[in-house]
Amino acid sequence: MALKHGILGLLNYGDMTGYDLMKIFEKSLHYFWHVKTSQIYLELDNMTKSGLVVFRKEIQESRPNKNIFMITEKGKDELRKWLSHYDMKKSFNMKNEFLMIIFFLNELPKEEALRILEEYKEQCMKEKDSLMDANETVQTFKDIYSVNKKDHIFWQLTVKHGELCYEACLKWADYAIEVIKNKL
Amino acid sequence: MALKHGILGLLNYGDMTGYDLMKIFEKSLHYFWHVKTSQIYLELDNMTKSGLVVFRKEIQESRPNKNIFMITEKGKDELRKWLSHYDMKKSFNMKNEFLMIIFFLNELPKEEALRILEEYKEQCMKEKDSLMDANETVQTFKDIYSVNKKDHIFWQLTVKHGELCYEACLKWADYAIEVIKNKL
DNA sequence: GCATTCATGTAAGCTGTTACATGATTCA
DNA sequence: TGAATCATGTAACAGCTTACATGAATGC
Incomplete structure (x- = not known):
């Protein structure tokens, strides 16, 4: 829908x-x-x-x-x-397959677990970067269709949401890496 | 899958x-x-x-x-x-219908927009609380099936992920409310 | 007396993915 | 010369939701 x-x-x-x-x-x-x-x-x-x-x-x-x-x-x-x-x-x-992987990650050796978390971090950073592109294209879209400034405020809020969430995910990944290194 | x-x-x-x-x-x-x-x-x-x-x-x-x-x-x-x-x-x-709402929120009057964000905050807090319950049930599950401590570490990591993400969402919602109040 | 737990399913329908199909034009 | 852009779709299938259906036992 x-x-x-x-x-x-x-x-x-x-x-x-x-x-x-x-x-x-x-x-x-x-x-x-x-x-x-x-x-x-x-x-x-x-x-x-x-x-x-x-x-x-x-x-x-x-x-x-x-x-x-x-x-x-x-x-x-x-x-x-x-x-x-x-x-x-x-x-x-929600449906987050990555967290399902984390839930069962003890099945894999420590090194593989750490590798997966590093890959996750990398992907988070890529996605965060691509949000910046979104911000730019929103600008061009604004010019083509005569959309007003107030619409633009809300578009930027969705981008801001992404930024904050990806930051939280990166923070979590660092924490997870520390936990695995110390406790496993 | x-x-x-x-x-x-x-x-x-x-x-x-x-x-x-x-x-x-x-x-x-x-x-x-x-x-x-x-x-x-x-x-x-x-x-x-x-x-x-x-x-x-x-x-x-x-x-x-x-x-x-x-x-x-x-x-x-x-x-x-x-x-x-x-x-x-x-x-x-991802598929996040709530952010789709935000994207088009300029269609609604300011008061309704603010009401939606307050509802979002409330729901975030509820979900965050229910994560605490998850932590408890994980404990009982651990007793029934003889799952080792290391599995438990990963289960807790998924809960931690939730906590950090919901915190980020709440932070975002407060920011969004300020933006709407000031700019709209 | 009423809600919840235990325990299993079927059927219809909606949503979304993958793979396939076409074909000219423009840009590097 | 080859990749990207413009532009539209079909068919089969996978995944998920909603609604329906049953019925005893236990706890409040």
């Missing part, structure tokens, strides 16, 4: 193709929502059928034709309903 | 029923893996078919009969393979 609402939120800024949506998901919402191209097209199809969006065809010569989607009044209602009637418990319904 | 490996990891400590597994998932792995009862039974069925586990029937008088599952050699191989050949990128494949 959240993909549907994410699409509605973006189309609320302006009309777009599936391809445009995909790029914005990859560049700006990537930290908290990974999406596959194929699913965007499937979802747009469902949303068209249920009347949340409509589309017009644009014939192009030197490029494949486009389907440009726009949000309907029904879609706008759905977006606002989702935003204001959100059940907070849903967000704490 | 991670549910499969979680089940293998638990059965590696000792033989159990689907019901036992469910309780342990709820009490000890709940922070990072929410599971539905029905899915455990489906998964145990699949795993039996693929030879990762076997089960024996135990007829009871005053209780429903039990299917007691045990891990096979094939299952143990699968568990070790999963632990040592883990692709770290997989863990950063």
